[in-house]
Amino acid sequence: MLQVIKCWVLLTLCLTPFFSQASRSHFEYLLHKSYPERVLLTDSLAFPEILKMPYSSAIKFMTAIEEKALANGDNGLYCEMKLMHLHYFDFKELTNIDSTISQLIELRRWAQKNKLPEYDICASFDLANNFYRKRDYLAAFENYIRVCDTLGKLPAASFPRKKEFLVFIANRYYNFGDAPSAKALLLDADSLPPTISNSLYRTNFNNKNTLGLIYRNEARYDSALYCFRKVAQMAKSANDTNWEGIAQGNIGIIYYLQKKYNLAIPLLEQEVKTGATVQHQFNDSWVNSALILAEIYLLQNQAANAEEYISMAAKNIKNTLDTLKYKGMLYHAMAILNFKEKQYQVSYLYSDSAAYYKDSVVRRDNKLLLNNARQKAEAQKHFNALKELYANRKMLILVRNSSIIFFCGLLVIGVLLWNRMRLKHTIRQNKLALEKALAEQELKSTTEQLNIFTRHLLEKNVIIERTEEQIQYLKNRLDDTLSVSDENEILTRLYQSTILTEEQWDEFKQLFNRVHKGFLLRLKEKIPGLSPAETRFVVMCKLKLNNREMASLMGVQPDSLRTYRHRLRKKLNLSDEEALEAIIDTI
Template identity: 30%
Template sequence: MKLLITKANSYVVGVLMFLFTSTCILRADGAAIVKNPFDTLKQVRKENRADAATGFYKKHYRRIAEAQAMNYLDQLTTIARGYDDKVLESVVFDLKADYYAVNKLFNNLSISYYQKAITFANEHNLPLQTAIYLHHEGMFYSNFKHNTTACQYFLKAQEEFKKVGFKNVPNMSSYYAQVADFYYHLGDYHNAMIQLQEALKYNIGTAREKVSIITTIGLIYRNSNQYQQALNNFNNAFNIALHSRDTAWMGIVKGNIGSIYFLQGDYDKALPYIRADYNQSLKYGEKINATIALLRLAKINLANNKIEMGLKQLAIAETLIRNSPVPVLNLRVDILDLKAQYYDQMGLAAKALDIKKKYQLANDSLVAQNNIAAVEVVKMRYLISKQQAEERRLKMQANTKDEQRNTFFIVVFLVMVIAIWLYNRQVLKIKKDKQILLSEKRRVDEELKFTEMKLNAYTENLRKNNVLIESFKQQIDQLKNKNADDVVVKHLEELMQAHIMTDDSCAEFKRIFLKVYPNFFFEIKKAFLHLSETDIRLLTLVKLQCNNKEMANMLGITIEGIKKAKQRLRKKMQLDEQVTIEEAISNI
């Protein structure tokens, strides 16, 4: 422990000396004389030079003019060669890549310099730097939403960290936490949790980093409806933030605790936490977090019939996200949804209808966006499983080569050598064939899993439409009873009709259904003759365990019509009285 403290102190002193003396010295009269920016690196110990140079660059040169920045970094290359310091020389490529990423966003120059950094580190046997630069390139692609490429670099980086030995990597917990953040924002909570749990095994640089990691674990539990585990982690994070007097994180964690009570419907407990979260978020300029807190307050006010206060909060929420630099479509959807609920509660049907139309358009875009994110998660998981399979294959290949080499030295007689060689060739062929079959099976399994997800999402979307259709029916009945404007009633009827399963949507539904149950329609027609397309459409909804009400809404008929259709269907299928339609098709 004392050795670690001594090393840390020497590093801090070295870096501070470098930062303090690197840009200027003082004349006798107190005026500053500009010096070569990296001259004082000789005052820093070799093992700390790269970190010192990186810190100084980020503080002073990250956003200066390109020509000047490149000139300073070229001077750093000259200094590194003078010291024969390959680590410092490799860092220059990484810093140039960072400069262009900051100032030109996604660009080919950054990609080129990251590759040069990785190649240089490889050629000069710098495994730790190789891993770090691979990770940095992964972060570059991640920041600009090239998720599949980012994932590939993260996997390569962790493979290199493993070769170095995770315990030998400074700030290993930070690398794990950054990859966890990448998976979390894709919605891949499974892999995010794995990375976060690994991060906790290693020394964490600051209390704030530890609070962030534990809070994210809590959020994953919350998003999975495991509220008690979420609360345990949030309370743990709050105690660490409290001990380190980190008021910003104390406010964030309080808001997360309040969100648990809010989701459980305990608004009285949630209210003080959410108010504190909103105030702290405004204080520290966290507009997105402040908006989320405001929407929760608005929902509580709706439940308590505090209409005026709630509408003011929604107006403020709209202002907070109006010019947001990050995507906030989900928040816009939530604002429109709450507004429609407020106008309904106020009895302003026409105004509510107008908002619902806007809500539906925004929500459709959000569903499409979420579907794309779901596909990204499937791609990531497939990529990870493929990488793991490749690692296993390489290990098996290495073991096979060792066995062949050992066998070669043992064999004395030429005939035995030839026999064993032929045998091994056959074994390798069988293994290769098995690998091809396994690879094909994994591909088919992944495709089936993705199709099942798509069918479930499609079915769930139909069920959500049922809720809208039911709402429209109720409003139409209410408006007709009140002798409301025919135009409003007609709009509602048109909106309702748009959510009923049409022939086009049914064809798309059937196409997805066939991928999951490829023999269903063939077996149905073989087992039960003379069924019409309408009968078969009804049986697919029965197969998906939809109830009469859901089927009625999907097909645009009454519940009584569904019951009669089922009675006619039973006769066509010639079922015994004891056998239900559901039982008859359960095994098909």
């Protein structure tokens, strides 16, 4: 509370020079203010002062500020004065709704063009209220939805009337029978701090009070009691007896619903007493409490007290907004009262009237619910269409921008890809050249190793030949001391001492496969069932060795080679004229 008083003092000090200058047509104190500052200057003090002026002076004053705002490039002040013009005409009851709607639509366009979201909200809010007064509820709630959506994007600090607007729209939803939407907005508003404006207390009271009504209708009595007690506390602090009485009456109705009549009666009586002595805009509330009191007293067989409150309600029922509802309650109470007084005929007539009004209320409410559902469906449909249109517009802009980015990106990617492909081609060519050089080097090295290995074996053949010569020489000198069998045995051992061992054969095969890749595998596929000796014979043929070299390497007599050739010819179905070596070369 202390903080609120400080704000008012500061505001008064700020505006004192403004009004002293305003009388001399100087408006510098209004120029180039932020929206929160401008709201404090115009809504709290400027507008009330303008209302005190004669009509012609007020119009001249506001027009002069508009012109000054445009001349100084202050678009926000220009919008504020345009709204003030319309509010002034409305307050003086000089408004033409259709003309006002047209001006507000134009003002909203202007605010959007100049990127003033605060005045986009204000224009949409006033548009919604004018459509509501015109009973064009579809257009009204379409604009209320627009206001709520835009409000959600602005913090309360930059839009001080945020709470006030949310509470007002929530009450529209509540009166229209849409309690869930009203509750969501009220809870959102309840989380916001109070604002400094003429409607500060009204906003805070309405927020908690309507939220309490929703909780009460949901039978959440503890939450409802909390809200109503909060309203009573705030009203007492503000010395607002009207709202304090309303809050006490709402608490009393909760006790009535809980059948705690002794707690309900004093609270309801307090509201009725306040409402009956002070004429205010909340007649519905205290008349409702008076009729509930009458019902309680009838239940307690206190006819005199019941009759007193029935009489009070009957005198003021014409001043209520929901006359049908309260007439139904009134005639129901009068029917019970007359029944208890044994005026059965009169009681029957009042019962009939009560039934008529209650049926009228039901029909009206059903019609309203149906109309609300239809309006809500149409509003949602229209809102979805607008949303889709907005989404399509955004999509077109996105497609355009994406296309530009895409083609520019495509050009950059094309250049990068061309350079990348050129680089990859160069790298691939270098890699192939390197692999070719390495392969040629490896083949050369392997061929040399195979030649060395073969040459080494051939050198052994030379040793064998010399050994044979020595044997022949020794044989001649020993005068035939060696038998033929002994001689053959010695020769066989010599031949066998030069054949390839398994280890040498494996080494030989590795070298051979590196020079003639896949030859042994293709040989097995072409001539299956070859023995190891036949395989070695074919390998020797592939190396173009002569019979003596092959016999030496295989450890057999040269004559044995004919046997291998014969077997291979048979397996290959070769005639005597066909060369075996030529077939081996094709493998």
